[in-house]
Amino acid sequence: MLSVGVIGLGYVGTSTAACFARKMKVVGLDADDSKAKSLNAGSTDLEEKALSSLLRHGLARGCLTFTSDYDDLVGAEILFLTVGTPSLISGGIDLSQIKSATSALGAVIHETDGYPVVVVKSTVVPGTTRKVVREILEKSSRKKAGVKFGVCSNPEFLQEGSAIRDTLHPDRIVLGSDDTRSARVLRHFYRCFYGKSVPEIVETDLDTAELIKYASNAFLATKVSFINLMGRVCEKLPRSNVGDVAHAMGLDPRIGRLFLEAGPGFGGSCFPKDTKALIAYANGLHVDVSLLRAVDRINETQPSHLLSLAEKGLGRLVGNTVAVLGLSFKSGTKDIRESRALKIIEILIQKGARLRIYDSKALEDVRKILGSSATYCKSALDCISGSDLSVIMNAEPEFKKLKPDDFLRLMKRPAVLDARRIYNPDDFKGRVPLFSVGQSGHVR
Numbered sequence: 001m002l003s004v005g006v007i008g009l010g011y012v013g014t015s016t017a018a019c020f021a022r023k024m025k026v027v028g029l030d031a032d033d034s035k036a037k038s039l040n041a042g043s044t045d046l047e048e049k050a051l052s053s054l055l056r057h058g059l060a061r062g063c064l065t066f067t068s069d070y071d072d073l074v075g076a077e078i079l080f081l082t083v084g085t086p087s088l089i090s091g092g093i094d095l096s097q098i099k100s101a102t103s104a105l106g107a108v109i110h111e112t113d114g115y116p117v118v119v120v121k122s123t124v125v126p127g128t129t130r131k132v133v134r135e136i137l138e139k140s141s142r143k144k145a146g147v148k149f150g151v152c153s154n155p156e157f158l159q160e161g162s163a164i165r166d167t168l169h170p171d172r173i174v175l176g177s178d179d180t181r182s183a184r185v186l187r188h189f190y191r192c193f194y195g196k197s198v199p200e201i202v203e204t205d206l207d208t209a210e211l212i213k214y215a216s217n218a219f220l221a222t223k224v225s226f227i228n229l230m231g232r233v234c235e236k237l238p239r240s241n242v243g244d245v246a247h248a249m250g251l252d253p254r255i256g257r258l259f260l261e262a263g264p265g266f267g268g269s270c271f272p273k274d275t276k277a278l279i280a281y282a283n284g285l286h287v288d289v290s291l292l293r294a295v296d297r298i299n300e301t302q303p304s305h306l307l308s309l310a311e312k313g314l315g316r317l318v319g320n321t322v323a324v325l326g327l328s329f330k331s332g333t334k335d336i337r338e339s340r341a342l343k344i345i346e347i348l349i350q351k352g353a354r355l356r357i358y359d360s361k362a363l364e365d366v367r368k369i370l371g372s373s374a375t376y377c378k379s380a381l382d383c384i385s386g387s388d389l390s391v392i393m394n395a396e397p398e399f400k401k402l403k404p405d406d407f408l409r410l411m412k413r414p415a416v417l418d419a420r421r422i423y424n425p426d427d428f429k430g431r432v433p434l435f436s437v438g439q440s441g442h443v444r
């Protein structure tokens with residue numbers, strides 16, 4: 001059984017460690033000792049289908065342990081680096097976690113015989129593994145890369161909410177390396193892990209592998225901003241709706257139907273950060289990044305654009321009570337990083353609206369940010385009660401169940417802004433004003 005280490009136990013690290021432990025011996029490490037301790041007890045606050053059961057299985061079989069002590073990684077054949085790379089104000093990425101983890105890994109490599117391979121899964125701009133990671137490792141291990149240890153880039157494409165499925169059934173594996181031995185070790189690892197169902201392994205150099213991750217995320221982000229732009233066009237046409245446009249576009253296999261859902265813009269820990277990082281990186285290479293700047297600008301302005309749809313119909317929102325339903329960056333998660341709902345709330349506060357907010361999972365995390373600026377509600381029905389406008393930010397089943405009658409019965413002045421297009425305008429016609437993203441006018 002191959003033995004591996006996974007360093008950094010956020011979404012990617014915890015899911016990766018739990019999946020690999022099905023067939024490998026895995027030590028997961030996080031600098032936060034309390035996180036390692038609770039994972040050792042089988043507990044995680046990540047909301048991922050099948051994650052808890054995989055953790056319990058791995059721990060029970062003795063194939064999975066968690067630690068905060070780098071000494072516990074000595075002897076591991078492959079060391080996956082999954083620490084975070086948050087945004088800097090400049091749009092670039094903060095490499096401090098990469099640097100401190102890499103420097104600690106140097107001591108592990110110093111003590112490990114054979115040819116341990118450090119695999120960078122964290123999202124880093126091209127050149128980071130080759131220049132920063134490799135250099136720090138060589139310095140702190142006092143060994144030569146490509147001779148005594150290896151380095152690979154192996155970006156991760158998992159989505160929150162389907163992290164386990166995506167890890168167990170990836171579309172592709174991108175394997176970047178600058179030496180054949182490192183690539184051989186990682187290729188062997190994945191062939192052992194996936195067996196007959198191994199996906200296509202795209203082998204390339206370190207920098208290209210790093211770029212593939214940014215290119216993939218920026219392309220998907222471009223699709224989302226593109227359809228949001230088409231939505232803005234549809235809103236100006238008397239009978240158009242962006243759903244029909246997206247559906248017909250998606251039937252063309254060259255375009256594809258996924259990531260064409262108009263909405264409040266993209267959020268989460270990757271798209272906004274990675275688009276900005278690619279802009280900063282490519283701009284530094286004197287490449288014209290106006291395409292990506294437009295993607296980012298459409299996304300940054302989408303929350304205020306949405307509110308303007310409601311304001312055109314209802315007038316100014318000052319003094320109005322606005323119910324915001326759905327606070328996480330997409331449905332099915334409690335993650336509020338770069339959530340568009342928080343952006344909308346920020347604008348609503350500036351406009352002098354009173355806020356009632358609800359999310360079945362993310363409410364407590366939002367309370368830590370907003371404090372007494374909002375009223376926190378127990379359910380969707382509670383949230384819309386007494387309000388002048390209901391803003392639907394996520395496509396949660398609980399929100400889909402709401403009927404025009406519910407809005408009529410409970411709201412003070414019924415009106416709905418549907419940022420996810422979950423309601424059929426025909427159901428609302430003549431009853432409750434409905435403003436849907438990517439659709440002209442409003443229905444009375």
Ligand code: UDX
Binds near residue numbers: 266
């Ligand atoms: C994303 C990438 O999909 C994944 O490959 C990468 O590893 C990490 O970043 P994730 O952040 O989990 O995954 O979210 P994703 O499901 O891709 O959605 C990102 C954002 O785009 C969300 O805010 C979502 O609501 C929005 N989105 C997505 C749309 O507005 N419309 C769409 O059609 C698709």
